Amino acid sequence: MRQKYTRFPSLEDMFIPEPNSGCWLWLANSQSDRASGPGYGMIRIKGKPKLAHRHFYELYKGPIPSGKFVMHTCDNPACVNPEHLFVGTAQDNMDDMTKKGRRNPPHGVRNSHAKLTPEIVLEIFSDGRGVTNIARSFGITPGTVCNIKSGISWNRVTGLSNPLRPHVRYSLPTRVVVG
Numbered sequence: 001m002r003q004k005y006t007r008f009p010s011l012e013d014m015f016i017p018e019p020n021s022g023c024w025l026w027l028a029n030s031q032s033d034r035a036s037g038p039g040y041g042m043i044r045i046k047g048k049p050k051l052a053h054r055h056f057y058e059l060y061k062g063p064i065p066s067g068k069f070v071m072h073t074c075d076n077p078a079c080v081n082p083e084h085l086f087v088g089t090a091q092d093n094m095d096d097m098t099k100k101g102r103r104n105p106p107h108g109v110r111n112s113h114a115k116l117t118p119e120i121v122l123e124i125f126s127d128g129r130g131v132t133n134i135a136r137s138f139g140i141t142p143g144t145v146c147n148i149k150s151g152i153s154w155n156r157v158t159g160l161s162n163p164l165r166p167h168v169r170y171s172l173p174t175r176v177v178v179g
Contacts, residue, residue, distance in 0.1 A: 014043070014052075015080050023079035026052050030078065039077035056080040057087070069093045075100060108154070115140060121154045 015024040026041030041052030057070045060082035064070060071093055074084045088096070097103040109117055116124075120138065125148055127134050135142040147153040151160030 014041075017081075021074060021076070021079075022081060023074050023076050023084060024056075024081040025076075026078045026080050028052070041078060041080060053077075053080050053085055056082050057085045061085070071096060075102070116144075116154070118154075118157045121148055121157045124148050125154075125158045 014028040015026050017023075018025050029042045030039055042049055043052045043055050044050070045055060051070075053072070054064060054070045058064060064087060067089075068087045069090060069092070070085050071088050072079055072084055073086060074081075076084075079085075094103065106112075108114060115138070124134055124138060124145060129137075131142045131145045131149075134145045138145075144153070148158065151158060155161065
């Protein structure tokens with residue numbers, strides 16, 4: 001899908017200072033579905049798309065060395081304040097993410113957006129109905145049902161080995177029946 005760009009009278013009109021954090025929040029277009037990640041501002045320079053924070057770094061601090069990343073001290077992808085931007089390597093970026101606890105997002109029930117629990121997954125796993133009917137019953141996609149039943153996801157709960165990672169095996173958890 002082609003990115004649509006909005007026209008602003010000047011570069012200064014494309015962001016607004018946020019008084020509490022000191023961030024300059026990008027108001028113009030952002031790139032939310034690309035490899036650069038959610039919320040990174042986009043700008044067109046000489047007809048070519050460019051990440052806004054990289055452009056602001058170059059405007060205020062100078063050229064970005066080849067192969068380097070422009071990172072945020074504030075961890076706000078919408079920020080273009082050059083005082084919050086610094087240059088580093090891919091490893092520096094990974095180390096920064098790890099240090100700030102952003103490298104491994106929570107999975108399963110630890111994820112606040114999770115729809116499933118281990119109990120529901122076991123119910124789905126043992127359900128003999130068709131994939132579409134199961135998906136409708138639980139408000140999930142048929143693909144999620146297939147991934148559970150094939151061991152691609154929730155394999156720690158179902159005990160199946162992931163066909164995409166056959167070297168990793170899990171044993172079924174011991175269940176205690178009360179009653």
